[in-house]
Amino acid sequence: MNIDELRKIPLADFLARLGHEPVRRSGNELWYLAPYRGERTPSFRVNVAKQLWYDFGLGKGGDIFTLACEFLQSDDFMAQARFIAEAANMTVAGWEKPTYLPKPAEPVFEDVEVAPLLSSPLTEYLAERCIPYATASRHCCRLNYGVRGKRYFAIGFPNMAGGYEARSRFFKGCIPPKDVSLVKAREIPAGECLVFEGFMDFLSAETLQVTGNADCLVLNSVANVKKAVELLDGYGRIGCFLDRDEAGQRTLATLTGQYGERVTDRSVLYDGCKDLNEYLQQTTKKEKTTI
Structure with a gap:
């Protein structure tokens, strides 16, 4: 097996061999609890059609090699290839690094609007987490945004780079940049x-x-x-x-x-x-x- 064949291994199969199964499926997207860090709300997405992953909690994504990088916490390409091969019970020939590596996929947030955090299902969610409205409204806002033509809303918490941590009952992620x-x-x-x-x-x-x-x-x-x-x-x-x-x-x-x-x-x-x-x-x- 060579490097190109390693890249074709389905991400879902790779994760399954490492003991990680999806929490839910939506169309071509599989959602997992992030496999290399602890979390209770799934924010790790795999697009099975494009064979790309994205971690909304970290603001990172890419192909199977960038995923191996997160598991190993290493930029050593040969180590990543060996890790993938071992997980797939395969041996690898041709260890040379390819001349092109795809850039990590970025989620596309459309028409992001920032508004005051008023009473809504968002504040009801905060109340379930025992966060009073008076406390949350001092530090958070409401984010209205679109993804692929559909509109969503979330609690927004600003960071130092102009981005926002976004949270709702159904979503945990970041509107870039992450900071x-x-x-x-x-x-x-x-x-x-x-x-x-x-x-x-x-x-x-x-x-x-x-x-x-x-x-x-x-x-x-x-x-x-x-x-x-x-x-x-x-x-x-x-x-x-x-x-x-x-x-x-x-x-x-x-x-x-x-x-x-x-x-x-x-x-x-x-x-x-x-x-x-x-x-x-x-x-x-x-x-x-x-x-």
């Missing part, structure tokens, strides 16, 4: 910055009133940790409210390696829960049952 979000507590510099993986956890911290006078940095993806490092240099204290999973622990280790004792793991607050929003939901339910 981190920095929420300043005051005009003057703060001595502490709190780090969150996603904006739902940041809104949860605001709801629980644990942010105090600290600035807040939302990664919007653990893949953005290098961008976070560039922004955290000026803070004397860094509190991390990261997910209690492997990806969250890797991110915490990266920041601790960079800043040492300046970093505090604040996830002890929600010990036993995956993330801060899950803790908020459990706490809110307990409070309601005791009333």
